[in-house]
Amino acid sequence: MKHEQISELLPWYVxxxxxxxxxxxxxxHLPDCGECxxxxxxxxxxxxxEIDLSAxxxxxxxxxxxxxxxQIEEYERERTGARExxxxxxxxxxxxxxxxxxxxxxxxxxMVAVQLxxxxxxxAFYLAGIGGDEMGTAGGxxxxxxxxxxxxxxxxxxxxxxxxxxxxxxxxRIVDGPSALGLYVVELPATLTEDAEITRVVExxxxxxxxxxxxxxxP
Amino acid sequence: xxxxxxxxxxESEALWLRRIAGGDRRAFEQLYHAYQRxxxxxxxxxxxxxxxxxxxxxxxxxxVWKEAKRFEGRSKPSTWIFGIxxxxxxxxxxRRGRYPVVDLDEAREAPDGGExxxxxxxxxxxxxxxxxxxxxxxxxxxxxxxxxxxxxxxYKEIAAIQGCPVNTVKTRMFHxxxxxxxxxxxxxxxxDSV
Numbered sequence: 312m313k314h315e316q317i318s319e320l321l322p323w324y325v326x327x328x329x330x331x332x333x334x335x336x337x338x339x340h341l342p343d344c345g346e347c348x349x350x351x352x353x354x355x356x357x358x359x360x361e362i363d364l365s366a367x368x369x370x371x372x373x374x375x376x377x378x379x380x381x382q383i384e385e386y387e388r389e390r391t392g393a394r395e396x397x398x399x400x401x402x403x404x405x406x407x408x409x410x411x412x413x414x415x416x417x418x419x420x421x422m423v424a425v426q427l428x429x430x431x432x433x434x435a436f437y438l439a440g441i442g443g444d445e446m447g448t449a450g451g452x453x454x455x456x457x458x459x460x461x462x463x464x465x466x467x468x469x470x471x472x473x474x475x476x477x478x479x480x481x482x483x484r485i486v487d488g489p490s491a492l493g494l495y496v497v498e499l500p501a502t503l504t505e506d507a508e509i510t511r512v513v514e515x516x517x518x519x520x521x522x523x524x525x526x527x528x529x530p
Numbered sequence: 531x532x533x534x535x536x537x538x539x540x541e542s543e544a545l546w547l548r549r550i551a552g553g554d555r556r557a558f559e560q561l562y563h564a565y566q567r568x569x570x571x572x573x574x575x576x577x578x579x580x581x582x583x584x585x586x587x588x589x590x591x592x593x594v595w596k597e598a599k600r601f602e603g604r605s606k607p608s609t610w611i612f613g614i615x616x617x618x619x620x621x622x623x624x625r626r627g628r629y630p631v632v633d634l635d636e637a638r639e640a641p642d643g644g645e646x647x648x649x650x651x652x653x654x655x656x657x658x659x660x661x662x663x664x665x666x667x668x669x670x671x672x673x674x675x676x677x678x679x680x681x682x683x684x685y686k687e688i689a690a691i692q693g694c695p696v697n698t699v700k701t702r703m704f705h706x707x708x709x710x711x712x713x714x715x716x717x718x719x720x721x722d723s724v
Contacts, residue, residue, distance in 0.1 A: 325679070353714035361676060365571045
């Protein structure tokens with residue numbers, strides 16, 4: 312290999328990414344070429360400066376991964392989730408509606424009609440917020456204050472009982488999920504406002520490695 | 531959260547990408563932890579904007595999620611991921627009207643030879659001057675130097691990332707180095723005398 316060809320390989324000789332054959336060529340050339348040896352020294356200075364400069368990359372915000380997961384959730388929801396949910400709901404409704412008009416005994420039709428009415432009633436009941444007591448509200452009855460929220464994922468092997476116990480310990484309640492990616496959102500009591508306290512809760516959740524595999528405060 | 535295991539290497543990363551293509555968010559977290567800092571360092575060198583780095587890093591990683599099905603294993607996962615990062619960084623620079631950042635021949639701030647002030651500089655001052663000159667190279671030249679010396683990627687991988695022939699990568703390195711030559715020579719003299 313000619314001197315010029317060797318010379319242009321030197322940056323990658325310094326970074327250690329040449330092929331074996333190229334490395335052999337460079338190594339056999341260097342002892343006989345002062346110019347290339349000098350070049351290697353200069354490239355090492357350049358390497359050091361670049362490493363120093365790149366090491367000055369600022370610290371990234373701590374909740375970046377949670378933000379990325381949120382973006383992915385949104386993307387997945389838009390891509391598949393909403394479409395499937397719409398299709399599923401429509402299919403169920405269409406089936407129930409069609410069954411009303413098929414030549415089945417009057418009793419069966421009446422039962423289906425009652426079920427439909429019940430479904431509408433229960434939905435309205437929850438939408439009106441009357442049934443909220445069972446789940447509890449962080450700010451008490453009528454309280455509009457919202458507590459800090461944490462995105463969590465539970466270990467697949469964790470039992471419902473251990474999950475419930477863990478959440479009770481930190482007075483958290485599930486307010487959303489599971490998402491298409493298996494994430495839940497839990498809310499802490501609205502009285503917990505200090506960042507340090509909330510961070511402690513997040514860390515406590517992360518420490519329950521057998522139950523919780525991911526926990527990050529929602530931005 | 532910690533990554534499950536200290537799994538490294540192109541094979542493991544290719545496996546993560548296949549799992550991500552299948553919707554495995556845990557694999558995404560592992561890949562995210564493995565690449566977040568590296569991608570951020572690359573973007574920071576190209577954008578020189580601390581505020582934008584986090585956002586663009588996430589943009590890159592979310593694109594990895596969306597496009598994972600397109601990864602065919604013809605290149606290393608790192609080449610593919612840095613290709614996305616490179617594209618995002620240049621798009622961001624174009625959006626800001628900062629591309630090309632500084633043409634090589636117009637980088638007057640960079641030392642251009644002769645018995646310039648750097649001849650009287652101490653070694654520490656020369657290092658600072660070199661770093662400043664590195665920041666003033668064009669984005670493509672900064673990219674080649676960063677990918678070579680910080681990311682330790684081969685010139686073939688860099689060509690794939692930048693979407694250009696390998697000779698272009700070598701030429702970019704040659705011109706970038708030529709621009710920095712006066713400082714590098716001075717540093718070599720300094721190291722002899724110090």
